[in-house]
Amino acid sequence: MRPVGSKYLLEEPLGRGATGTVWRARQREAAGAEAAVAGQPGETVAIKVLKEELAQDPDIVMRFLRERSVLLRLTHPNIVRTRDLVVEGDLLALVMDLIDGPDLHKYVRENGPFSPVAASLLTAQIADALAASHADGVVHRDLKPANVLLDERHGQMKPMLTDFGIARLADSPGLTRTHEFVGTPAYVAPESAEGRPQTSAVDIYGAGILLYELVTGRPPFAGGTALEVLHRHLSEDPQRPPNVPEALWIVIERCLRKEPDERPSAESLARGLRVVASGIGVHSSPAEVEAALGVGALLAPDPSPAPVPATPGSADPTQVLPAGAPSPMGAYDPNAMTSVMPPVGGGDATTVLPSTGAPAADATSVMPPVERPDQPHPWQSQMQAARDRNEQTQVQYLGPDDDPLRRRPQRQAPPPPQQPPYRQQPQPYQQQQYAPQPPQYQPPQPQYRQPQPPPQQPQYRQPQHQPQAQPPQQQPQYRQQPVRPQAPPPQQPAPREPREPRRRSANPVRIPGLGCLKGCLVMILLFFVAGWLVWELTPLQEWVGTGKGWWDQLWSWGSDAADWISTIGDSAGKARS
Numbered sequence: 128m129r130p131v132g133s134k135y136l137l138e139e140p141l142g143r144g145a146t147g148t149v150w151r152a153r154q155r156e157a158a159g160a161e162a163a164v165a166g167q168p169g170e171t172v173a174i175k176v177l178k179e180e181l182a183q184d185p186d187i188v189m190r191f192l193r194e195r196s197v198l199l200r201l202t203h204p205n206i207v208r209t210r211d212l213v214v215e216g217d218l219l220a221l222v223m224d225l226i227d228g229p230d231l232h233k234y235v236r237e238n239g240p241f242s243p244v245a246a247s248l249l250t251a252q253i254a255d256a257l258a259a260s261h262a263d264g265v266v267h268r269d270l271k272p273a274n275v276l277l278d279e280r281h282g283q284m285k286p287m288l289t290d291f292g293i294a295r296l297a298d299s300p301g302l303t304r305t306h307e308f309v310g311t312p313a314y315v316a317p318e319s320a321e322g323r324p325q326t327s328a329v330d331i332y333g334a335g336i337l338l339y340e341l342v343t344g345r346p347p348f349a350g351g352t353a354l355e356v357l358h359r360h361l362s363e364d365p366q367r368p369p370n371v372p373e374a375l376w377i378v379i380e381r382c383l384r385k386e387p388d389e390r391p392s393a394e395s396l397a398r399g400l401r402v403v404a405s406g407i408g409v410h411s412s413p414a415e416v417e418a419a420l421g422v423g424a425l426l427a428p429d430p431s432p433a434p435v436p437a438t439p440g441s442a443d444p445t446q447v448l449p450a451g452a453p454s455p456m457g458a459y460d461p462n463a464m465t466s467v468m469p470p471v472g473g474g475d476a477t478t479v480l481p482s483t484g485a486p487a488a489d490a491t492s493v494m495p496p497v498e499r500p501d502q503p504h505p506w507q508s509q510m511q512a513a514r515d516r517n518e519q520t521q522v523q524y525l526g527p528d529d530d531p532l533r534r535r536p537q538r539q540a541p542p543p544p545q546q547p548p549y550r551q552q553p554q555p556y557q558q559q560q561y562a563p564q565p566p567q568y569q570p571p572q573p574q575y576r577q578p579q580p581p582p583q584q585p586q587y588r589q590p591q592h593q594p595q596a597q598p599p600q601q602q603p604q605y606r607q608q609p610v611r612p613q614a615p616p617p618q619q620p621a622p623r624e625p626r627e628p629r630r631r632s633a634n635p636v637r638i639p640g641l642g643c644l645k646g647c648l649v650m651i652l653l654f655f656v657a658g659w660l661v662w663e664l665t666p667l668q669e670w671v672g673t674g675k676g677w678w679d680q681l682w683s684w685g686s687d688a689a690d691w692i693s694t695i696g697d698s699a700g701k702a703r704s
């Protein structure tokens with residue numbers, strides 16, 4: 128058992144998500160005054176220990192501390208209560224109420240879809256939770272069945288919305304330094320997918336998808352790839368499945384409107400769903416049936432939806448990239464996985480705003496709204512981050528064979544003469560990755576989280592994204608995003624002209640040792656010339672007493688040497704005979 132802070136002991140892991148691992152834990156002693164719930168020694172709690180890379184990120188630690196009060200104050204019967212936040216060394220953890228029951232995704236997978244009445248009543252409670260958080264200025268932005276726990280303690284199934292805080296904590300510019308970010312393609316609202324301004328209406332869209340899935344067992348927009356899902360969110364109208372009653376379909380269809388302004392408020396959604404539940408049961412009275420069919424009149428849009436302020440320098444966590452699907456060409460789990468994207472800044476996942484109804488409790492947690500149109504598109508940030516990562520200097524050990532300073536020169540094949548200049552005529556993929564980008568657009572370079580779905584979902588694990596497999600025809604629609612003038616993406620250095628290939632001599636044949644031989648010959652020649660000059664130009668001849676010239680003297684020395692050698696040869700022959 129591992130201690131968390133001085134107050135908690137981790138007992139066993141309950142599950143693992145994109146941002147950390149949830150543990151069943153026990154309270155050792157009552158928490159301090161800073162905790163929302165002091166708790167009693169021996170009490171069981173759930174603790175989400177955030178991933179190390181999040182915990183080691185100063186931005187996230189700051190945010191964690193800054194938003195402590197917001198997380199702790201968010202209480203509702205259908206929201207999993209955050210009891211305490213622990214920061215200890217490199218460890219960041221959220222202490223929550225332990226919910227005894229599966230999450231909705233797991234439940235539907237194991238038990239099949241809910242009846243329309245049960246699905247309506249369940250979603251009505253989730254809408255209650257959303258209404259409360261929206262009134263407090265908090266937008267969840269990652270609503271999906273996996274984030275709804277079913278509390279089965281009292282013979283009833285009570286949905287409990289969780290992960291309010293996590294997306295918000297993880298959503299920070301610090302994430303540009305981790306290799307991941309969070310978003311779930313199957314549940315992402317069109318405006319999030321497009322990088323348009325977001326409001327609490329994104330949660331209503333998520334609720335509509337969730338409701339559809341509860342009654343059918345699958346989300347409305349599926350596809351083989353995340354890009355396909357994204358495209359369907361943006362362009363397709365959902366089709367009414369045969370088992371969905373008309374009244375319920377009216378609600379779902381309203382929630383799934385592409386225009387956020389046309390979606391109902393959380394409060395009117397909850398009310399409408401209860402009216403529908405009463406009117407679609409087998410024992411419903413004619414009046415209840417009629418009221419249910421007229422539910423459209425109840426689904427009033429939110430007059431003042433809570434806006435989602437952007438975090439400067441961050442991207443949108445729910446932004447749908449081919450996320451959750453490491454390869455856009457591969458299948459992915461549309462239901463349960465919070466997708467992870469390339470390191471980017473994060474936008475604010477569950478955002479704290481000045482309360483529309485009540486005053487904001489924590490001024491430090493209120494983010495000033497930032498004009499979305501001025502910001503670079505999230506994909507631009509992702510591309511930039513990927514580029515920055517690629518270009519940074521790496522310090523690493525090089526073996527003798529790899530070290531260019533130690534390596535012996537290798538003969539290299541000359542480059543093929545017809546090879547086009549790399550930067551001038553890039554292939555489509557090369558252009559995406561390396562070519563200099565105009566400031567207003569840097570093409571998406573989606574990468575995805577290392578697949579970490581819960582162990583029960585191995586079929587959803589994906590291989591790494593292969594960028595060249597990306598269908599090119601789906602990209603242009605994201606290229607028109609405006610640029611934030613005050614924080615333009617860093618200018619790319621001007622592309623360097625490709626170097627001309629080195630000119631080689633006409634005769635490329637190399638003779639080993641030729642350089643050394645040449646040197647020796649030159650030295651001999653120099654010595655010879657120097658000797659001749661000294662002999663001829665100095666009084667050396669007279670000193671030696673010969674009076675001969677250079678050549679005569681040389682000849683005489685040569686003759687003396689030959690005589691000496693023949694004398695030695697003769698004396699050796701006589702000795703033998």
Ligand SMILES: Nc1ncnc2c1ncn2[C@@H]1O[C@H](COP(=O)(O)OP(=O)(O)OP(=O)(O)O)[C@@H](O)[C@H]1O
Binds near residue numbers: 227
């Ligand atoms: N308060 C809690 N009580 C009991 N079980 C919990 C609690 N919170 C989470 N769990 C369980 O722990 C597991 C992991 O939760 P987590 O929120 O990390 O998963 P997730 O929603 O799939 O993650 P993510 O949204 O980051 O992808 C889930 O199976 C969930 O059922």
